[in-house]
Amino acid sequence: MSARMIGVIGGSGLYEVEGLENAAWTHVETPWGAPSDEILTGQLDGVPIAFLPRHGRGHPLDPGSVPYRANIAALKMLGVTDVFSVSAVGSFREAMAPGDFVVVDQFIDRTKGRAPSFFGPGCVAHVSLAHPTCPRLSDAAEAGASAAGATVHRGGTYLAMEGPQFSTLAESRMYRESWGADVIGMTNMPEARLAREAELCYASVAMVTDYDSWHPDPGEVEVTEILATAAANADKARAMVRALPELLGAQRAACPHGCDHALEHAILTVPSARDAQAVERLRTVAGRVLD
Template sequence: MARMIGVIGGSGLYEVEGLEGAAWREVETPWGAPSDAILTGRLDGVDIAFLPRHGRGHPLDPASIPYRANIAALKTLGVTDVISVSAVGSFREAMAPGDFVVVDQFIDRTATRAASFFGPGCVAHVSLAHPTCARLADAAEAAASAAGATVHRGGTYLAMEGPQFSTLAESRMYREVWGADVIGMTNMPEARLAREAELCYVTVAMVTDYDSWHPDHGEVEITQILATAGANADKARAMIRALPGLLSGPEAPCPGGCDRALEHAILTAPAARDPQMVDRLKTIAGRVL
């Protein structure tokens, strides 16, 4: 079985050009419809599925994104590797606007979003100690560098609820006390759900601003973010074009075990499982159910 690359595009990235046989496909899941139709096609002989996280035209705010449907839809199409591209603010002087950060850790401050496919009737606990895939991170770093971006390997992403930006006190706490490197509103629970769906996942964070902590840059302004996000999107498209050459070939077991995350995660005994819940879960957990 060949690998299939899924790309989730954040603010400023709503489409990918140059796909052979490109078509927008409507996908329905047990958790409803995803944020938008999914653009599928081939790039250098590799199958690609692109999903605009906020929908084309950006109609969805971070809290209203159907995260479970998005991940389930990619899984349904056969995606094996998910590259999540996201606009972020930076807490580090060295991670400047225009730079890319290949994230490897998260702090989750979201509170209103469904964070799991599992629940009453079928309980599971996956490991999130290392929430991103090192193999995918290698490819993303190389592809972003080839696209001309300044790339930082490793960083902690603080996921906030939004839709407002941080207060100055919050920004200082996240940076100085909690040690976060970048801040965004969308990669949680996305990363959690990708792990439950046994998908390899990595975040490429595109820095647009310094949040509100930086004494020389002032508070975050949406006009500034949009201008930088537009320039970042061009580099992100170039990064995507470089990915097939780094992720082609037959599917092989993930060295980090992302594709086997549910191996020992389901605790509910078969006789005690809710049949309706199990039927829904087959979309993302059919391998173990």
């Protein structure tokens, strides 16, 4: 058993959780630069927790300019063990209605121009991403969201698009009908990839704000409607987060799904061929196997 620290990546208002003690904003500098914002740390029911506004306070960062590597590295450097990603999405399924929560378990990555890995020339690694989310954390997210009064759908495929524009009608229909995606968003990739490389358990909670452009009513995505639905979901999202310490506990056993040992056999570059600067940079997220 080891001490647990919960990390939450989401909107700027998500950290306004009742009962947060010893709250303090912390600046973290990583080998990949600064994260989206300072990170709010504190304790909920005695369990350490860290909140990272994905787009920065006030939303100055669009999805393509979020420093995903720095965000995950900063959480790892603070001691986070379990990451909950909370984000707004559009829905491709009538049953996944605006206001519902979807606990995602699969991704299709359509992003471009974003650094997808901590590894690369000088130190090469290939992790398995067949099951990109942690069932143990997904159980807690589902239980917490349900207790908060949300309609929760367990399991779903998240189509990660580049943005910042929303889908064309043709794209929306293709993702829904041919590709079998359930929801669409702009931020969970490469976030989930990097969390796996950093050996962090990761769960994705997608809050449906609209039906994307495939749906005949209203027929197109309106930002004002998205913001209104997201605001209505904010209280439920905070209540879900508030429930996590009790659901997970302060002590953490080894992940039964292997998230915390994802790099066990992933690094292919032999020690003698590794670039010293690359290794030094990687120690922040992969020190367990590099040392």
